[in-house]
Structure formats: structure tokens, C-alpha cells
Amino acid sequence: NESYRLQLIEHLSGFRKVELQRCQNLLYNNFIPYDGIGEDNPDEELVWCMVKNNHLRGDPKFQLMYQKDRENREAILKEIIKMIELLPVNKTETVSFETFPTIDKELKKPAGFLDMIIPINGSIENTLNYIESKIIEARFPHNIFHSINKTKKGANQTGLNSEIAAMVNVFQDNGYFKQEFTFKDIFKSFGIYTKNQAGKDYDYSFFVQDYNFKKYLENLKSLKINKINLGSQEF
Structure with a gap:
């Protein structure tokens, strides 16, 4: 060297x-x-x-x-x-x-996905497990917490970005992520965390009119998702 x-x-x-x-x-x-x-x-x-x-x-x-x-x-x-x-x-x-x-x-190291999460009852793992359980309950095509195989062109599978975006939107609205981080921050960091990184740093506005995003959003919103009490960081 x-x-x-x-x-x-x-x-x-x-x-x-x-x-x-x-x-x-x-x-x-x-x-x-x-x-x-x-x-x-x-x-x-x-x-x-x-x-x-x-x-x-x-x-x-x-x-x-x-x-x-x-x-x-x-x-x-x-x-x-x-x-x-x-x-x-x-x-x-x-x-x-x-x-x-x-x-x-x-080269300043950006905050990772785990840095953005509000811990439930003092545990980030509790938060991760709860969000993942709701993804499974909503019957998403993929478990977005697992690394999903890329297409032959190296892109995410069709609809995967929309699934991630729906998760970020719903759980951000319910207080599961720290307020200083934007949708774009969380979307990107989650992709890196799960190795499902999109080719672009998509913002919320990109998904607003997306059919898959709307569908997955409704699936999640139809479930009972507890809001986090920021004062005690509990449900």
C-alpha cells in the first residue's frame, strides 16, 4: 500500500x-x-x-x-x-x-438507521421487532427487514422501495423515529441497514402518486399501530 x-x-x-x-x-x-x-x-x-x-x-x-x-x-x-x-x-x-x-x-459519518429509532421501553430491539411484526401483519410482499435479492440490473425488486417508503411514512407519523430526521434520511438509512438500498435518495414526494405506495400505506394504516409517548418512550 x-x-x-x-x-x-x-x-x-x-x-x-x-x-x-x-x-x-x-x-x-x-x-x-x-x-x-x-x-x-x-x-x-x-x-x-x-x-x-x-x-x-x-x-x-x-x-x-x-x-x-x-x-x-x-x-x-x-x-x-x-x-x-x-x-x-x-x-x-x-x-x-x-x-x-x-x-x-x-466524509462525516451519517447517522445510521438504529440512531434514528426511538427505543420502546428502553430498547431499540423492541422497536424493531414491533415494526417488523406490523410489516408481516400487513402482508407486504417482502419482509423488508431482510435483504432482498436485486434484479439482474442490480436494482431493488419492483415495489420494494414503495414498501419501505410506506413503513417509514406510517411509523414516522406515529413517533417511532427521532424528529430531527426526515423521511429521506430514514428511507436511505433503512436501505443501507437492510442492504435494500435504492439507487437514489428518494423523498416522500416521489411516492405520493405511486400505486404500490398507496396500497401498502393503506395496508399498514388498517392495522392498530400504537403511537409512542415521547415523554416516556412507551406506548
Whole structure:
């Protein structure tokens, strides 16, 4: 790993300033691998890589690999910035790029699904079990708390996103999630938690007119679902 970094940095040392700026721009835009790629991307191979990458990220066996990748990107980016600062300004060689957020902000670890849940009687597991029991009672086509096989294109099965959205909507309305988190936050984090992540960060408005969403929503609303008492975090 160290040898690879040194060889790459040595190779970069021969670049012109404008080329280094392009490298800096590229790293800023792609600091997190396959970030922001949607299921509707026309490049099917890229979508498949994104889905595979998401699965690997959820596997503890690959944590060291992703840690090394981040360390490499940080080290190389720092060296590129140093090289740019040391090279003289050449007005004939300029490259324009946006002002990007700092790396620390970009890599700030988002709250996970379990961080968003209101515990019932002091237990997050109680909350999870209760929500899952209602999903089963509502006869959803899938148990959304389990990882569901993707389609051949690497997308979620038809209707799965709507099932998740209906769950989030109903249980958010009944106080099962912390108020500082939006529908979009919960929908995305649940997908990561269950490895049923959608290709996009869908908001509630996306599902409002969706037939499947309306159907699953009615199935859940027809059940008796207790509201959580935020004062005592009990039913």
C-alpha cells in the first residue's frame, strides 16, 4: 500500500500545474467511491459496480480495505495540493472548478438507521421487532427487514422501495423515529441497514402518486399501530 502511494506520487510529480489541478478536481468529485450513482444511470456496468460496492461496504471483512482506500485518497490529495502550491503560477495554464466542501465535512459519518429509532421501553430491539411484526401483519410482499435479492440490473425488486417508503411514512407519523430526521434520511438509512438500498435518495414526494405506495400505506394504516409517548418512550 505504501509502495503504491509513493510510486503514484512520484509519477504525479512530473505533471504540469493544470494537470495536477484536474487530478485535484477529480479526487474532490469522487472522494467516496461510486457515491451519487443512481439506478437510472445508463451505464449498467457502473450501476452494477455501485450495487456491489454497497454490499461490500456493509461487510465487516472489507472495512480495512475501505480504510486503506480512504487513507490513500487523503494522502494523494494532500500531496497534489502541496505540488500545486509549489509550482509557479502560469496564466496560460488554468483550469476552473467549483469550490468543494472540505474533505472532513464530505466524509462525516451519517447517522445510521438504529440512531434514528426511538427505543420502546428502553430498547431499540423492541422497536424493531414491533415494526417488523406490523410489516408481516400487513402482508407486504417482502419482509423488508431482510435483504432482498436485486434484479439482474442490480436494482431493488419492483415495489420494494414503495414498501419501505410506506413503513417509514406510517411509523414516522406515529413517533417511532427521532424528529430531527426526515423521511429521506430514514428511507436511505433503512436501505443501507437492510442492504435494500435504492439507487437514489428518494423523498416522500416521489411516492405520493405511486400505486404500490398507496396500497401498502393503506395496508399498514388498517392495522392498530400504537403511537409512542415521547415523554416516556412507551406506548
